[in-house]
Amino acid sequence: MKLHSGNFAWQNTLPVPPQYETLQHDISCDCLIIGGGVSGALCAYFLAESGIHTVLIDKRKIASGSTLANTGLIQFSNDKTLRSLIHTFGEKQAVRFYQMCREAVSKLFKLSQGLKPEARFLTRNSLYFASTDDDVGMLHQEYETLRKYHFPVEWWDRTHIADRFPFEKPGAIYNDGDGEGNPVAFVHGLIEAASAMGLAVFENTEATGFDFEPQGVLCRTGNYVIRARHVIFATGYETQEFHKERGAYLSSSYVVATEPAEHFDDWFERCLLWETARPYLYLRTTPDKRILIGGLDEPLPGGKLNESRYLNQGKRLLKKMHELFPGKRELKADYAWGAVFGQSRDGLPFxxxxxxxxCCYFIEGYGGNGTVYSMIAAEMLTDVLLGKNRPDMEWFSLTRTSKPAPAASRLRTRP
Structure with missing residues (x-):
């Protein structure tokens, strides 16, 4: 699958990224991870840290799949609001899921601080603004719901927003505890650290077939085989090529990275920005003072990425940024790209x-919070492989119904 096209902002941030050999012999392990992106790297780190003999392979270079197109936003709020998830799944599961996301964000920060400086996440707050007046009521209800369950949120009205930004919006939720990072550097940092704990890594090594045996899985990779007691498929959106989820769908998403800005005096706390419109626009800054603008998601034409579409969409994204920040109209795009983006219909990862x-496990962290979902998944699967019980993993089952029954009746039982 062609995952992305264009010029990527992260490509030049690691002048000499670590390189790994191609598999040249048969090998055995406790756990084989297929995929060298965020999900695979997090799993590899925790498994190696736990003393589980782990091998990681990728058919490309490490961090060159969807990770290369990842914009590095780390947030506990999801594409589906907490109110929406409560309506679908009930109060207990929905609130616990949001709490898990918040905990995962905190754990990602803590984990990244032990890596090389370029791999560390920066703490940022988030402004989630109403795109139109019609969205204010819904957004304020979401604020009240988040506050009820003790999430760190504030409500900002039109005046409060206008005092801190060069644009006006009718209302917004402002929260702390989110962040941003360089996903490519993070993945390389994780795998480098995991390698020091015993992880074996092989790039340019494609899994071409599998034999499922009583004691595990035999994975074929060209002329060589890997015998593993367990396999973790951390293959991202390409999973849909060999195991299609009924509750998932793929689309195209686009990003622009500007040239460095002179200042951010008009951008309160350099917070993350996103909106209630769907598909939504989102913005962040980078350590080298660029602005990343993403969004304009649309269906995949013919199920494949249009490799030149990012050029036109990039111009539209840049224009939207200029409308929000008129003082930055001189900024041009240094990078622009388009990529395949996966989502689940019910708002939960698989x-x-x-x-x-x-003997296999899947991580499909589909949605805008993919890195956060990968953290949740990596901890869950590590626990399971260590023999611990994780009943909450059933919430994310690959075989769950694609149309969960509304939980409105459960909502009505609450005061």
Whole structure:
């Protein structure tokens, strides 16, 4: 699958990224991870840290799949609001899921601080603004719901926003505890640290076939085989090529990275920005003073990425940034790209086993919070492989219904 096209802002941030050899011999391990992106790297780190003999392979270079197109926003709020998830899944599961996301954000920060400086996340707050007057009521209800369950949120009215930004919006939720980072540097930092704890890594090594045996899985990679007791598929959106989820769909998303700005005096706390419109626009800054603008998601034409579409969409994204920040109209795009983006219909990622793949686990962190979902999944699967019980993994089952029953009746039982 062609995952992305264009010029990527992260490509030049690691002048000499670590390189790994191609598999040249048969090998055995406790756990084989297929995929060298964020999900695979997090799993590799925790498994290696736990003393589980782990091998990681990728058919490309490490961090060159969807990670290369990742914009590095780390947030606990999701594409689906907490109110929406409560309506779908009920209060207990929805609130716990949001709490898990917030905990995962905190753990990502803590984990990254032990890596090389370029791999560390920076703490940022987030402004989630109403795109139109019609969205204010819904957004304020979401604020009240988040506040009820003790999430760190504030409500900002039109005046409060206008005092801090060069644009006006009718209302917004402002929260702390989110952040941003360089996903490519983070993945390389994780894998480098995991390698020091015993992880074996092989680039340009493609899994071409599998034999499911009583004691595990035999993975074929060209002329060589890997025998593993367990396999974790951390293959991102390409998972849909060999195991299509009924509750998932793929689209195209676009990003622009500007040339460095002179200042951010008009951007309060350099916070993350996103909106209630769907598909939504989102913005962040980078340590070298660039602005990343993403969004304009649209269906994949013919199920494939239009490799030149990012050029036109990039111009539209840049124009939207100029409308929000008129004082930055001189900024031009240094980088622009388009990429395949996956989402789940119910707002939850897919994590766990599937009856068609014995001894295997999947991580499909589909949605705008993919890095956060990957953190949740990596901890869950590490616990499971260590023999611990994780009943909450059932929430993310690959075999769950694609149309969960509304939980409105459960909502009505609450005061």
């Amino acid at each position: 994590i766990g086993t599937h009856p068609s793949f014995p």
